Amino acid sequence: MRRSHDMPFGACLLPCGSVRFRLWAPAVRQVELILNRDDGQENILPMHSLADGWFQIETSPQQARSGTFYHYRLDGELDIPDPASRANPQDIHGPSQVVDAAAFVWQDANWQGRPWHEAVIYELHLGTFTSAGTFAAALQHLDYLVELGITAIELMPVADFPGARNWGYDGVLLFAPDHSYGTPDQLKTLVQAAHARGLMVFLDVVYNHFGPEGNYLHAYAPQFFNERHSTPWGAAIDFEGKHSSTVRSFFIHNALYWLEEYHFDGLRLDAVHAIVDNSRPDIVTELAGAVRAGPGSTRKVHLILENDANIASYLQQGTIAAQWNDDYHHALHLLLTGESDGYYSDYADQPTRHLARCLAEGFAFQGEPSAFRAGQLRGEPSRHLPLSAFINFTQSHDQIGNRAFGERIALLASEKPLQVALSLLLLAPSPPMLFMGEEFAAATPFQFFCNFQGELASRVTEGRRREFSGFRAFADPAALASIPDPNDLATFERCKLDWDCLNQSRHQAWLEYYQRLLALRRTQIVPHLPGLHGGAGFELMGETGLIVRWRLGDGAQLTLLANLGADPVEGPLRFDGAPFYLSQVDLPGFLAAGRMPPWCAAWFIKETQT
Known part of the structure; x- marks a missing residue:
């Protein structure tokens, strides 16, 4: 299977082998298509002015083909890439490249996505x-x-x-x-x-x-x-x-x-x-x-x-x-x-x-x-x-x-x-x-990084630090200056994930915890979600306790009891169904006594009667 989206602009390879180039440039008088030839020279072709600011030209297969580099010249002065370029291998100021989108042969014709x-x-x-x-x-x-x-x-x-x-x-x-x-x-x-x-x-x-x-x-x-x-x-x-x-x-x-x-x-x-x-x-x-x-x-x-x-x-x-x-x-x-x-x-x-x-x-x-x-x-x-x-x-x-x-x-x-x-x-x-x-508690940061040059780079670096100047932690100018420079290559490099850390027990334990929870989601939650409607009920207990009850798509009832604080919470606790996640093994005893210990969660599901 081959896929190509037809657009009214950009460079489009036509079935006959020619290429149609089209640009909307209502603020200029003249547009030329500049084609980079194999011998290093330029082929300069004037584009036809159409209504409403459009310019167009159709080239022969000998002039342009898949892989040809090109750009537009405006009023004989400014060279620009195609704003609808499908590829720009020499970065944003360089020439665009003609791409034959239909050349890629897809093997996923049966893929229909997932609900x-x-x-x-x-x-x-x-x-x-x-x-x-x-x-x-x-x-x-x-x-x-x-x-x-x-x-x-x-x-x-x-x-x-x-x-x-x-x-x-x-x-x-x-x-x-x-x-x-x-x-x-x-x-x-x-x-x-x-x-x-x-x-x-x-x-x-x-x-x-x-x-x-x-x-x-x-x-x-x-x-x-x-x-x-x-x-x-x-x-x-x-x-x-x-x-x-x-x-x-x-x-x-x-x-x-x-x-x-x-x-x-x-x-x-x-x-x-x-x-x-x-x-x-x-x-x-x-x-x-x-x-x-x-x-x-x-x-x-x-x-x-x-x-x-x-x-x-x-x-x-x-x-x-x-x-x-x-x-x-x-x-x-x-x-x-x-x-x-x-x-x-x-x-x-x-x-x-x-x-x-x-x-x-x-x-x-x-x-x-x-x-x-x-x-x-x-x-x-x-x-x-x-x-x-x-x-x-x-x-x-x-x-x-x-x-x-x-x-x-x-x-x-x-x-x-x-x-x-x-x-x-x-x-x-x-x-x-x-x-x-996050699933293995990566220690590597994810910082703001970019690769600007000159004055723009300086403005971005200064602006980044200015964002934090009002925070108490950065009241000291030395602390403010310690914020990583977004344009420094080292800022980018330190953000790369360290996959080798999975050989360490702490990171492996976090990964296994995520896997366990996602397996519970797949088996206990997802089968009940189709047809889920809006709204659920919630209750608060003290400052950090909460109870949430959802009616799921098939009528099953899902209940969460949680304490999100460092102090225990006491009060009447109503819950139905079978527990499928407990943050600690002795939690049922506490809940039965009307008490939620610090930082705990219990999940229950009550299936519909058949």
Whole structure:
């Protein structure tokens, strides 16, 4: 089977062997196609001006073919890569390369994806997941992920970014896998190998901004941006203006391209709260509809959002599978560490209640004022939504990497409390997500890194340290200066996972604990999830005790009793069913006496009567 997504822009190999090049450049008068010949010379071809700012040319097989390097010259002065480049091996300022997408022969024609209720997600950064940091190197750990109990891999963004290393959120060529990771065919091989093992593969995509280096759109298509709306990265992408149909098409085709040409099983849309669009439907809704009507009509395709605004309405339309639930992370992190700086301050009043509400109703903030946001109301009611719509996690690239030194939770929390917390994450009905290496308590940090040059590099380094200048721990200028430089190669290198540590008993013990919990999820929880509806009941006991009761999709009742504090909790404890997880062997005796000892959890399930 061969797969290729047809787009109205970029370089497209036609059945006759010719190549059609198409660029939207409404702010220039003339565009030339520059082809790199085998003899090192350039072949300069004027492109035809079409209506509405489009330029196009169709070359013969002798002029361009798969592998040909090319770029566009604007008004005889500025050379730019193709914004829809399928490959840019010489980085973002270099020429683009013609790719024959249909040349890759897929062997996964029978793969239809997996139902969402089976999702156990493993987020990873390709550059630091292995020592080599490539698509090909990641292949060697796929069997390991299956044995762990993972059902879905979520790749941090791979779109071409400046330099040799980056988190991926500074991409500027959104259709080109970054060459530091490998070729387009090597990414396809990774996806195909994952499918062969029953693993879904999701891709993180960024539709709220372009990176700060290599974005040439301002020079020839400033209509991509709306200067009236600002974002943390500058002018907002214009999804609602006069030329927005072309802008919207660019991003919708990008989504369809990854899902069709690379056979990804879903996308995670980064920070949709930073997208400004008052259109109806807005770009998120329109994109989701296009996915559902396209690849989602023939196989299981899942869309995931990151949305700090907690907009529940996106999740009730039936086209978005789920959202990352930062509320869950923040409340649990505060309970585990006691940290209450920054956004954690919103959860400091009643962290156990916030966490219990996440477990039972999805969001902790469902329209309440956020003190961290100066009293702004945050969120929408979510209790009516199925809990499958909320992805819970104790770690993610953001929550580790946005710390000054990138420490993981295993270095910040004590072992027993963390074990109890993980039972909540991995056994609750909501789909859990792990961040690479957490399953063996990786000691390697995950710090913010990039590979900018010159003045931009200096600004990024200074800005990174300025972010933490208001924290008490960095009041001393020497402490502030100790924050790792994002552009230093050593910062990137220290983030690479140390797989050899699995030879040590401590790390192996953590891995076995995760495997045990995920095996319990697979046997005790997942079979009951299809048909799961919204809302559950929860009770609080003292400041740290909680009881949550869920009615699962087939009518079974799941009950959690937990104490997330250092002091015992006493009171009437009602629970039914058979226990399938106890954080300590003597826990039944305590529960029978109406007492929960410090940091404990007990899970019970009561099957439906047949």
